[in-house]
Amino acid sequence: xxxxxxxxxxxxxxxxxxxxxxxxxxxxxxxxxxxxxxxxxxxxxxxxxxxxxxxxxxxxxxxxxxxxxxxxxxxxxxxxxxxxxxxxxxxxxxxxxxxxxxxxxxxxxxxxxxxxxxxxxxxxxxxxxxxxxxxxxxxxxxxxxxxxxxxxxxxxxxxxxxxxxxxxxxxxxxxxxxxxxxxxxxxxxxxxxxxxxxxxxxxxxxxxxxxxxxxxxxxxxxxxxxxxxxxxxxxxxxxxxxxxxxxxxxxxxxxxxxxxxxxxxxxxxxxxxxxxxxxxxxxxxxxxxxxxxxxxxxxxxxxxxxxxxxxxxxxxxxxxxxxxxxxxxxxxxxxxxxxxxxxxxxxxxxxxxxxxxxxxxxxxxxxxxxxxxxxxxxxxxxxxxxxxxxxxxxxxxxxxxxxxxxxxxxxxxxxxxxxxxxxxxxxxxxxxxxxxxxxxxxxxxxxxxxxxxxxxxxxxxxxxxxxxxxxxxxxxxxxxxxxxxxxxxxxxxxxxxxxxxxxxxxxxxxxxxxxxxxxxxxxxxxxxxxxxxxxxxxxxxxxxxxxxxxxxxxxxxxxxxxxxxxxxxxxxxxxxxxxxx
Ligand code: PLP
Numbered sequence: 001x002x003x004x005x006x007x008x009x010x011x012x013x014x015x016x017x018x019x020x021x022x023x024x025x026x027x028x029x030x031x032x033x034x035x036x037x038x039x040x041x042x043x044x045x046x047x048x049x050x051x052x053x054x055x056x057x058x059x060x061x062x063x064x065x066x067x068x069x070x071x072x073x074x075x076x077x078x079x080x081x082x083x084x085x086x087x088x089x090x091x092x093x094x095x096x097x098x099x100x101x102x103x104x105x106x107x108x109x110x111x112x113x114x115x116x117x118x119x120x121x122x123x124x125x126x127x128x129x130x131x132x133x134x135x136x137x138x139x140x141x142x143x144x145x146x147x148x149x150x151x152x153x154x155x156x157x158x159x160x161x162x163x164x165x166x167x168x169x170x171x172x173x174x175x176x177x178x179x180x181x182x183x184x185x186x187x188x189x190x191x192x193x194x195x196x197x198x199x200x201x202x203x204x205x206x207x208x209x210x211x212x213x214x215x216x217x218x219x220x221x222x223x224x225x226x227x228x229x230x231x232x233x234x235x236x237x238x239x240x241x242x243x244x245x246x247x248x249x250x251x252x253x254x255x256x257x258x259x260x261x262x263x264x265x266x267x268x269x270x271x272x273x274x275x276x277x278x279x280x281x282x283x284x285x286x287x288x289x290x291x292x293x294x295x296x297x298x299x300x301x302x303x304x305x306x307x308x309x310x311x312x313x314x315x316x317x318x319x320x321x322x323x324x325x326x327x328x329x330x331x332x333x334x335x336x337x338x339x340x341x342x343x344x345x346x347x348x349x350x351x352x353x354x355x356x357x358x359x360x361x362x363x364x365x366x367x368x369x370x371x372x373x374x375x376x377x378x379x380x381x382x383x384x385x386x387x388x389x390x391x392x393x394x395x396x397x398x399x400x401x402x403x404x405x406x407x408x409x410x411x412x413x414x415x416x417x418x419x420x421x422x423x424x425x426x427x428x429x430x431x432x433x434x435x436x437x438x439x440x441x442x443x444x445x446x447x448x449x450x451x452x453x454x455x456x457x458x459x460x461x462x463x464x465x466x467x468x469x470x471x472x473x474x475x476x477x478x479x480x481x482x483x484x485x486x487x488x489x490x491x492x493x494x495x496x497x498x499x500x501x502x503x504x505x506x507x508x509x510x511x512x513x514x515x516x517x518x519x520x521x522x523x524x525x526x527x528x529x530x531x532x533x534x535x536x537x538x539x540x541x542x543x544x545x546x547x548x549x550x551x552x553x554x555x556x557x558x559x560x561x562x563x564x565x566x567x568x569x570x571x572x573x574x575x576x577x578x579x580x581x
Contacts, residue, residue, distance in 0.1 A: 086310025
């Protein structure tokens with residue numbers, strides 16, 4: 001049994017559905033019912049951290065680069081460093097530290113507290129630490145103390161950095177430069193000449209004049225073109241530009257550069273569909289191959305590759321589970337009626353654009369009527385019902401048209417404007433979950449980031465409604481419905497069908513980014529504990545967490561396998577008190 005969207009690198013290996021229709025995490029022969037972990041302790045929800053997934057991702061990355069090195073006969077070394085900003089929760093850092101011994105996985109830090117956090121490991125096996133960001137003497141003093149045992153490289157990004165570093169001759173230098181090639185995806189503003197960080201090459205001459213030691217002490221060339229780079233062609237441009245820069249720097253006196261650090265950017269498959277604009281059009285292996293191939297083809301020497309991906313390593317290790325505590329009609333009532341003439345008219349409309357036009361007009365007229373005439377409660381009830389009926393009718397008619405002939409339907413969809421398609425799917429229920437989007441999934445608010453949602457039970461039952469998930473904050477932004485998964489009413493339920501229907505078709509139209517609303521869910525039964533899970537919440541969400549309405553913190557369930565034994569630890573249980581049950 002396969003679930004749509006759960007086919008990729010991680011979830012096809014770790015998730016399953018048991019015979020009772022419950023979502024199971026598979027770990028070394030153990031089958032863990034994650035909703036039960038939460039309900040056993042009567043929790044409103046929890047962040048479930050699955051530590052073996054972090055190790056698995058580290059293995060995958062290392063292996064991908066080793067394979068690329070073998071394929072292209074590359075003789076440089078692979079030097080992974082974990083950027084602490086991706087998630088500096090102590091248990092996460094510790095997992096990477098410990099497992100990283102075998103790969104000598106180092107770290108990347110951008111602030112004093114991050115360096116302090118990692119400095120506790122200073123007496124253990126030495127690693128590489130790349131430090132960027134804004135520096136001061138306090139930070140450099142600390143690094144200076146650490147550099148006896150660790151290999152520390154501090155980026156120069158401005159004259160101020162060079163001035164500061166002139167007093168710390170024991171520290172190696174990295175040159176973090178801006179790339180002009182533009183990246184792609186939600187974080188593409190980190191690239192280009194107007195990006196926040198990095199040195200402009202045209203300031204280098206002046207710097208070298210003032211600080212002639214800079215070329216000799218520089219051992220690393222550093223770029224970072226933004227997190228989650230989605231487009232392979234853009235990635236290739238960035239790599240090529242960096243290698244050209246490297247060659248030129250080596251030629252002009254920077255002879256000791258032995259590392260190229262391409263930064264982060266390796267995209268994690270939040271959506272596993274290669275043609276969607278939010279998902280990457282390359283795999284991990286392709287990423288490694290692009291880097292290594294370009295170096296083999298164009299680099300003057302054989303620099304070691306520093307890999308700074310963090311998102312890819314930690315995103316899947318955290319699953320956020322939350323309990324549904326109430327459901328309400330989304331806009332009007334749950335179910336419409338089919339006997340209205342307008343519903344008949346919609347049924348007889350054959351063109352998607354017209355369909356949306358007819359229904360929009362009808363909605364407009366109904367709203368005007370309600371404003372114009374002082375209608376009584378009973379009439380208002382009927383009109384609200386009518387609006388629901390219209391929404392239902394266009395969704396099912398659109399489904400019928402789109403599935404009639406696949407090729408023709410796709411052609412028509414490509415031609416249809418986004419705003420029209422977005423009106424085809426409309427949720428009917430609002431699900432209140434005992435959590436805060438601001439605290440637990442801040443990127444949904446900050447960056448419109450997608451996270452996969454999945455119910456944890458009744459996965460062998462046909463979902464009944466399209467839902468929008470609302471949080472507890474008194475803020476209308478605390479609603480999430482964007483990872484659309486729509487189940488039409490008129491098909492026999494199969495697990496695979498749950499995520500492969502109208503919305504799926506609409507979502508993955510080549511070249512289109514649609515914000516469709518609705519997650520297929522069941523209506524919780526009386527006294528049923530109904531949980532949903534957001535997957536892949538392990539990167540950045542911990543760190544960006546907001547305190548809106550004083551809802552912050554959530555119980556944590558840490559799952560690990562130690563010496564082949566399953567270990568489950570509950571933490572931060574006291575935070576449960578802040579959430580309704
Ligand atoms: N390196 C630097 C300098 C960064 O700023 C970031 C994050 O933006 C990363 C690495 C991590 O990149 P990613 O989120 O793609 O893993």
